[in-house]
Amino acid sequence: MNTSADGTAEHAHTTAWIASVLRTRIAAGELTPGSKLSEEPLCAALGVSRNTLRQAFTTLAGESIVTRIPNRGVFVASPGVEEVREIYRVRRMIEPAAVLWGELTPQVLEGLEIIVQRAQQARDSGSVPDMADANQALHGAVVALTGSASLQELMDRVLAEMRLVFHSMASAPDFHSHYVDRNVTLVKQLRAGARQDAAEGLRAYLDEAEAELLAHLGSEQDRGSGMRQRAG
Amino acid sequence: MNTSADGTAEHAHTTAWIASVLRTRIAAGELTPGSKLSEEPLCAALGVSRNTLRQAFTTLAGESIVTRIPNRGVFVASPGVEEVREIYRVRRMIEPAAVLWGELTPQVLEGLEIIVQRAQQARDSGSVPDMADANQALHGAVVALTGSASLQELMDRVLAEMRLVFHSMASAPDFHSHYVDRNVTLVKQLRAGARQDAAEGLRAYLDEAEAELLAHLGSEQDRGSGMRQRAG
DNA sequence: GAATCCAAGATTGTTCAACAATTTTGGCCA
């Protein structure tokens, strides 16, 4: 019996639906990194069979949103130091590449401009979550310059993993406010067609952001429940 | 009852095993692009239950090796013109990026050198498959310069899709022989530390290769059984 | 009291049989 509530769930969609529900809950921080997703309770809570839940698990594991340990269960991914390094390895490649070789149409530049303004407003009103959102939106839009759905998907996964990193931190200081101006500069350079400068500035920003995040992660050690992912 | 034949198949591995078997058969061209993977016959052939086969399908669909159409079944991916364009969008970003910003150790350069020599030998002996292999190995090794497992995984998927493109072509002309020298030049430039030149040459090569492949694909039209993927 | 070992219980991985929903097939009719 599919969700009779609002309608859209005929036949052949419940697995994808369950995967999407879990994805959303994890992204929202309801299911915290490292926590176990036991089959029986979840089946009952979601109203699906164990088999379809397991299939949804397979989907999420493929997206690295969840970690499967044979015979032990599946856990919300809990990215640690090594995963953060990998995140920035990816970003340091594809973001500058997008800036150097992506397509810069007036419409796209307009979109970037709007996002940067949103970030400035968020900083003015002191809203850290809004600043984080705007920052992610901006860097996602940068990768969109490539016009590639695969790269966009990879970037989305990377940004989702970043959110997990933030969710797993006991204290979440303001990582974003002093990067707003850098983003303003980036967009200004793009508007001026200074791709080379934009790419270099972007790489410098990514180096700094990685270092700052790693420093905070190192200082926080392992207190809190979030057991780290085993090293790759 | 898992494979009792050679041993390694205790508990909790058959889904991954099945996925790997299918992956291999598709890569080898035994299962041709566009062909349908019906559940019942495959279950019988592989000796697994319908449920685990379906789970393997979910894994492969996540890797874009297979296309799932709700209520119709799963089919071996059959990349067409649009997919080829996407492949080269990705490659035109991450390969030059790897060349510009990857880590160039002497060991890695040595590895590239060896691959290029393999390509030259393949050309001398006139073996098109060996040339194709060497070409893929070289470009995979270029992406490995990034040090990023995620980017490597993306590149592996892209190269696998390229193989599908070749498998779906009725006639497979020699796409590689006249690119061997270009690859030699690329490695030479890397050895000399001329990253900028290498990146530009690489982008030019990718543009040419894409154009040539698209031209051949366009001339071949739709004869043959391989129905194209529906447009994205 | 702390550490070790072991059997009972719980959990995961897989199979099987069933059923609803949907698609495909094959024949009938105009």
Add this chain to the structure above:
DNA sequence: TGGCCAAAATTGTTGAACAATCTTGGATTC
């Protein structure tokens, strides 16, 4: 030939069952 419809085949999902593995709690030993 072309369209229409019921029968058959196929997919998506469920529920119960079982083997393998992990976890737990207690008894035993030092």
